[in-house]
Amino acid sequence: MHAHEDGERACMSRRQFLLSGGAVVTLAAVPGGLALGAPLRALKADYPKVKIGRLSALKQGVPVVFAYPYPNVHNILVKLGAPAGAGVGKDNDVVAFNQRCTHMGGPLDGTYKEKHQVLGPCPLHLTTFDLTRHGMVVS
Structure with missing residues (x-):
């Protein structure tokens, strides 16, 4: 001290x-x-399986809108025509995505662009998602 x-x-x-x-x-x-x-x-949510449609009935580039797991949660099912990350079906080209932006929950309803196989842009921050690459942000 x-x-x-x-x-x-x-x-x-x-x-x-x-x-x-x-x-x-x-x-x-x-x-x-x-x-x-x-x-x-880990806590796991257990949601029931729901039939949306038949893979054979999907038309390339035409999104099928469906609600899951709740009536107000909008999603799309799309046959892209080219293999996609996590794609299902004979050609691995069928994917499903939620129609809410992962950043701030902006609505993506009606923003699918067949030519580029993207969802967006988000009206809040213009984020666009590539459906062929697991929904990766591309802009």
Whole structure:
């Protein structure tokens, strides 16, 4: 401990303060760190299967609008005519996407562009999604 000009001693040296502060920070982090070792269980929503239509009835480039899993959640099912990421069907060219922008939930209803096989642009931030590449943002 150091003496002050008036003869008083400091209650704690700088070194003691830093060591004590480090100990407090370490102790504060330990309970969170211990929780990382515990197994995490994912919660899974269980939605019923719903028949939207027959793959053979889909027309290339013509989106089929459907509601799932709730009546107010709009989606599209599209036969692209070219293999797509996560595509299903004989040619892996059938995909389904939600019609809400993943950024801020902007409506994408009616924005499918057959020529470029994209959904968008979002009216909020002009985001466009490539349906051939898992819905990746392309602009």
